[in-house]
Amino acid sequence: MSKPSIPKGTRDFSPIEMAKRNYIFNTIKEVYALYGFQQIETPAMETLQTLMGKYGEEGDKLLFRVLNSGDYMSKLSDDELQERNSLKLSSRICEKGLRYDLTVPFARYVVMHREELQLPFKRYQIQPVWRADRPQKGRYREFYQCDADIVGSDSLLNEVELMQIVDTVFTRFGIRVQIKINNRKILSGIAEVIGEPDKIVEITVAIDKLDKIGLDNVNAELRSTGISEEAISKLQPIIALSGSNDEKLSIIADVLAGSEIGMKGVEETRFILDMLKGSLDNEIELDLTLARGLNYYTGAIFEVKALDYAIGSITGGGRYDNLTGIFGLPGLSGVGISFGADRIYDVLNGLDLYPKDAVNGTKVLFINFGEKETAYCLPIVRECRKAGVATEIFPDKAKMKKQMGYANAKGIPFVVLAGDNEMAENKVTLKNMDTGEQTLVSAEELISAVK
Secondary structure: OOOOOOOOOOOOOOHHHHHHHHHHHHHHHHHHHHOOOEEOOOOOEEEHHHHOOOOHHHHHHOOOEEEOOOOOOOOOOHHHHHHOOHHHHHHHHEEEEEOOOOHHHHHHHHHHOHHHOOOOEEEEEEEEEEOOOOOEOOEOOEEEEEEEEEEOOOOOHHHHHHHHHHHHHHHHHOOOEEEEEEEHHHHHHHHHHOOOHHHHHHHHHHHOOHHHHHHHHHHHHHHHOOOOHHHHHHHHHHHOOOOOHHHHHHHHHHHOOOOHHHHHHHHHHHHHHHHHOOOOOOEEEEOOOOOOOOOOOOOEEEEEEEOOOOOOOOEEEEEOOOOHHHHOOOOOOEEEEEEEHHHHHHHHHHOOOOOHHHHOOOOEEEOOOOHHHHHHHHHHHHHHHHOOOOEEEOOOOOOHHHHHHHHHHHOOOEEEEOOHHHHHOOOEEEEEOOOOOEEEEOHHHHHHHHO
């Protein structure tokens, strides 16, 4: 029998790893709740009709498709099978797919439950998503997203609050980050003034890769999509723009003076940055190369990078004014962010930033000396648990070395021993596993000492 394995790009998580992940999820949940967001969940599977065409051509290729149940091959003709066109075949034999992100399912949820929702609707959602991507460091095929979205409000105060949420979460984690901000309207204005207004998607997809593939390769990709050399030349100083946020806004405002949509983007970005001045612990930077390739962003876009650990974006998002229109509910504006929990996990691990109390499980282990001693200890165990102290009693009467080894292996900081002497005094011996110190204590003193 071959050794069992798991699919590439997926992972098992040990108890300690799960404790760390729950620390991440709980921290993010607490901050979301502080800002009035409510939690929902949606199915792992969505119809391909819901998913297709929402992420651009590249995104559609990365969707995991789910085979129809039953005899799905019976509806195919011999000619179709012999043609061996996998994309065409998959459209016939797959009606469902695993969700690629949480935003599109959320838009579908809003449309389906519109009559039940109080607008503006502030929701958060923490669930896994799947992408048929090439696995590499910090990039997995199955990973969690932790999204917050607001729909039903055009106010830019929503963008301001989302940036404050980002800042609060990473401050709580102790991770120094740089928040990058741009606006798709500015990018549309740039495409307009360089003479390629119809190539906005190609331009944004290409320049979004600047950090990954470099300027020369970005320019080569722009050429391959049919963008003129003149337009590419005009784009260079915009991509290379530097200075403070205010300086960049002033320069880009001059460049986009003839573009109505571009100037709208400048105004929106200036409002957000002005409202955030002096209110963040982390740096926020206007980055005109930030494009975020997903087609549905229409206004402000955000991305967050860790400053002390080399990894890709650990949070991203933006405004998507027309997303619900795809599902038959036009005119409903939305804006959201998504924390990449798996990448945040790697950063916290790499920088050793997990608090001890976040990853420690059991706090007290009662040693098992036999049936009589166990009967004496069980009421004390119960009192410890009632007091909120995570407590175990070793289930078997095993050698002391084995029981102590169990405590050490699990990182249990306190061990309790109760033999004839302790029972005669109605007490127990509490051993600190770090210092080796042993103290004779009552049940009440035990609970007080370990808490």
